[in-house]
Structures are given as structure tokens and as C-alpha cells.
């Protein structure tokens with residue numbers, strides 16, 4: 434008698450095997466950079482907004498594409514309440530705020546509307562944002578990714594030319610597991626990893642005492658183990674959080690703040706790998 438074991442059928446494996454796709458670059462930008470983390474709530478959106486503004490400060494033309502369809506953060510973090518205009522009913526003009534061209538699903542739906550969408554609708558929204566938005570003469574588009582390795586990541590990986598990814602993480606063990614998954618995903622998808630960022634790295638009191646709340650040097654160690662660049666540490670900082678909630682990210686509000694300086698250093702490092 435045949436022994437049956439649980440497993441995936443050959444047909445299933447065939448259907449889900451990686452296929453080759455033609456990847457289209459986003460028109461209107463020289464480079465596209467994804468800000469990613471497999472785990473949620475580690476500060477991707479905060480990083481994306483401040484990093485984009487830091488690139489602007491060092492002289493580049495920048496756009497932000499909010500790819501988080503289920504939980505868009507851009508409208509709140511950049512204080513945008515307008516709807517994008519369309520001249521021809523097909524394409525959309527991004528909304529410029531603080532000198533950054535922005536697009537988000539949050540511009541198109543009411544802020545309290547839950548996006549109860551299946552995968553194909555998410556894919557279609559991402560395609561609209563990458564193909565139908567009139568991005569104008571940019572050096573970089575910064576893509577604020579949703580957490581995880583789902584439909585959005587797959588759409589970007591298969592159909593859109595992404596020139597690099599930055600992985601943001603907090604330093605505790607449980608988040609690092611996800612960083613490794615994230616690194617492996619980008620390796621598989623052949624997207625170069627520009628570097629890893631250690632966010633909420635530590636907390637420093639006014640007296641200069643440091644607390645490593647989530648552990649120490651975890652992200653840097655993973656970067657070393659996987660031979661990836663380590664872009665630096667961003668401490669837990671109340672000004673960064675307050676600025677994000679107020680709709681004017683810290684780098685824009687106070688470019689000389691010590692945290693803003695960290696963002697500008699990281700922006701310079703990344704710029705140098707492209708331009």
C-alpha cells in the first residue's frame with residue numbers, strides 16, 4: 434500500500450514557481466528605492482518620509498509612493514488632504530508637499546474607510562501608482578512598503594524595476610528573524626539591498642544615559658552576517674514621533690536636529706551608491 438504524506442502537489446508547485454516577467458521602470462524617475470521590513474510597526478513610514486526629505490535637502494528631486502494600500506501613512510505624516518488632479522481622466526498628477534511629489538491611496542478614499550480589498554485590487558492600485566502617475570523629473574522615488582512579503586511586494590518584484598531596497602528594523606530578536614526573511618526575499622527577487630537601518634535603536638536620557646530597550650547591535654550583526662551594508666542607528670526620539678504625528682517630519686521641521694543629521698548622513702551614503 435502506498436504511504437501518503439502531506440505535501441504540495443507537483444501541479445501546485447509548478448503553478449507557484451517563479452516566472453520571468455518584464456520589469457518596467459517607473460517613468461519620471463531615475464531610480465526607485467523600496468523601504469521595507471518584514472515586520473510591521475518598526476518605523477518604515479517614519480524612515481521613508483524623513484529619508485525622502487533628507488535626499489531633498491542634499492539637493493535631489495524626490496517622490497514618495499505610499500505602497501501601503503491597507504494602512505497608508507503618507508497623508509497624515511505629510512499633512513495632505515487634497516485629491517490628486519487628472520487632466521485626461523486616466524493619469525494623475527502627484528501632490529507636492531515640502532518639495533516632494535507624493536501619491537497615496539489615502540488621497541483617493543476617505544481616511545476612515547477600511548480597504549477591504551482582495552489581492553488583485555491591490556495589484557491594480559500599485560500598477561496605477563507606478564504607471565499612471567505623472568512623476569516629474571525625479572532622481573529618486575522612495576516607496577513606503579507595507580509590512581510583510583505579500584501581494585504588494587510580489588507586484589513590485591515581478592513587474593516594476595526596483596533599483597534597491599533599504600531594510601528597516603528594530604534590534605530585538607523577534608524582529609531580526611523577519612529581517613533575515615526580508616534579506617532572503619530581496620536576494621531571491623534579485624533586488625540589491627542598499628543597507629540595513631537599526632531604528633528605535635536605544636533611548637538616551639537628557640543626562641546622556643543610554644538604554645538599549647530592544648537589545649544592542651542586533652541589526653548591525655545581521656548586516657555583517659549577510660554581508661550587507663549597515664546604514665546606521667536611529668534612537669527612540671520623542672521629537673521624531675511628535676513631528677511624524679503633526680504632519681511635518683522632523684527633517685523638514687528641524688533640519689539641524691541631531692536625528693535629522695543622521696538621516697542626512699544616510700541619504701548621502703545612498704546617493705553616493707547611485708549618482
Ligand SMILES: Nc1ncnc2c1ncn2[C@@H]1O[C@H](COP(=O)(O)OP(=O)(O)OP(=O)(O)O)[C@@H](O)[C@H]1O
Nearest residue numbers: 473474475476477478479580633668669670674677
Ligand atoms: N526612532 C523612533 N523614535 C520614536 N518613535 C518612532 C521612531 N520610529 C518610529 N516611531 C513611531 O513609531 C510608530 C510606528 O512607526 P511607523 O508608522 O513609521 O512604522 P511602520 O513600520 O511604517 O508601520 P507599518 O508596518 O504599520 O506600516 C509611529 O508612531 C512613529 O512615529
Ligand SMILES: [Mg+2]
Nearest residue numbers: 477478501506
Ligand atoms: Mg508604514
